Amino acid sequence: MAFINISDVRMAGIAACIPKQSYHNKDYPHLSTEEKDKLIKTTGIERRRIADDNTCTSDLCFEAADQLISELGWNRTDIDLLVFVSQTPDYIIPATSTILQQRLGLSEECAAYDIALGCSGFIYGMSSVASMMSAGKLKRAILLVGDTITKKTNIKDKSTAPLFGDAGTATAFELTKNSGDGIQFHLATDGSGYKAIQIEAGGSRQSVDEIALTEIEIQAGITRRKVDLSLDGMDVFTFGISRAPESARKLLERIGKNVDQIDYFIFHQANLFMNEKIRKKLKIPEEKYLYSLSEYGNTSSATIPLTIVHQIKDQVNSKPLNLLLSGFGVGLSWGSAYLATNNIVCPEIIEI
Amino acid sequence: MELNSFIENFAAQFDDTDVSEFTPSVNFKDLDEWSSLTALSVIAMVDEEYDVKLSGNDIREANTIEDLYQLIANKN
Numbered sequence: 001m002a003f004i005n006i007s008d009v010r011m012a013g014i015a016a017c018i019p020k021q022s023y024h025n026k027d028y029p030h031l032s033t034e035e036k037d038k039l040i041k042t043t044g045i046e047r048r049r050i051a052d053d054n055t056c057t058s059d060l061c062f063e064a065a066d067q068l069i070s071e072l073g074w075n076r077t078d079i080d081l082l083v084f085v086s087q088t089p090d091y092i093i094p095a096t097s098t099i100l101q102q103r104l105g106l107s108e109e110c111a112a113y114d115i116a117l118g119c120s121g122f123i124y125g126m127s128s129v130a131s132m133m134s135a136g137k138l139k140r141a142i143l144l145v146g147d148t149i150t151k152k153t154n155i156k157d158k159s160t161a162p163l164f165g166d167a168g169t170a171t172a173f174e175l176t177k178n179s180g181d182g183i184q185f186h187l188a189t190d191g192s193g194y195k196a197i198q199i200e201a202g203g204s205r206q207s208v209d210e211i212a213l214t215e216i217e218i219q220a221g222i223t224r225r226k227v228d229l230s231l232d233g234m235d236v237f238t239f240g241i242s243r244a245p246e247s248a249r250k251l252l253e254r255i256g257k258n259v260d261q262i263d264y265f266i267f268h269q270a271n272l273f274m275n276e277k278i279r280k281k282l283k284i285p286e287e288k289y290l291y292s293l294s295e296y297g298n299t300s301s302a303t304i305p306l307t308i309v310h311q312i313k314d315q316v317n318s319k320p321l322n323l324l325l326s327g328f329g330v331g332l333s334w335g336s337a338y339l340a341t342n343n344i345v346c347p348e349i350i351e352i
Numbered sequence: 353m354e355l356n357s358f359i360e361n362f363a364a365q366f367d368d369t370d371v372s373e374f375t376p377s378v379n380f381k382d383l384d385e386w387s388s389l390t391a392l393s394v395i396a397m398v399d400e401e402y403d404v405k406l407s408g409n410d411i412r413e414a415n416t417i418e419d420l421y422q423l424i425a426n427k428n
Contacts, residue, residue, distance in 0.1 A: 038387075038389060039389075042389050042392075159388065196408075232408045233388055233391075233392065233408075234388075234391055234392065234395060234406070234407065234408035234411055235407055235408040235409075237392050237395055237396075238395055238399070238405050238406060238407060238408075241395075241396065241399060242399070242405060273389075273392060273396075274392075277396055277399075
């Protein structure tokens, strides 16, 4: 059972950066007007931000981190750890975290590594950063989490293209002697579902050949290549509505808290239909359950920090809050985190 | 679990299809209103009403409403 309890690390700041280019699902070319209306109503996704060809996840995360570090007033050479969580790195080799260490002007004495997770990535990233800091008594760390997953979807695939948007985030952590409740995690995995969300070709198992680059019509409205993202909506739905509430419930039980004692629940933004099923299972009141789906869609690993900045920026930077976060999806991988935040630095969403 | 009540629950996931169309032997994927979104509603209904997890393959392999009923009965 992967429960982790970190008592000496606090979240110090959080920032998000999105591409300027906004795209409305009413303009999606491969569905009828009626189908589009139904899609928007069911998924809750109206608009999405899409990175241009020259903008990578690392660029969005860089802007978020650069501004966050400045607003925190941190000396860059005091940052001991940088972790980059993404499924859309700059290169297959090397890790993107090393490039960002240099670009952000961090010290050579800074540890840096990548974590390749998506929807659960923010939770896993937080747990990894907090554990490293606590074990090594590292004073300051930056967690960069984001994806430009629209680069991996095929516009002719109605089961993926209208759902996803791009975003990059940066979250700052510092060692503290007085963190209140600290940060608690529950982490879990079910690799039997690894095909539910997948890019089949382009790794070591299946290289990019002519077949992988050929578009295939899987069914009406779903055309893609093996180098494009595929998603089995039904499998992911069944997974999400069972595992996400289960994980949140397990963590709440573990820490001895109930729904009433949490100020806000920030769950991975999959789609409205799935997220509402999860909310109702946990009996969370609507006003405590935050969304950013209509504005930004599913931004993969970035959804949780992006939703925090989008919805409660003015609260996280002015008063103490008890937050329950939960990420679930590709892997299949999922996890939840509980933390008490107190006056954390949270700049406006950055657009580039 | 009883077949008639399952058919009622199944039919409740549709907005426009006439109730008379929902028979045990109907190929539900041939119904005009059937879509990937209806599939999610059916999965959610089965989860709520029968506490059974349907996979994408379960839906793909079932042809009739009765097929689906049998599948859920076996998992229950």
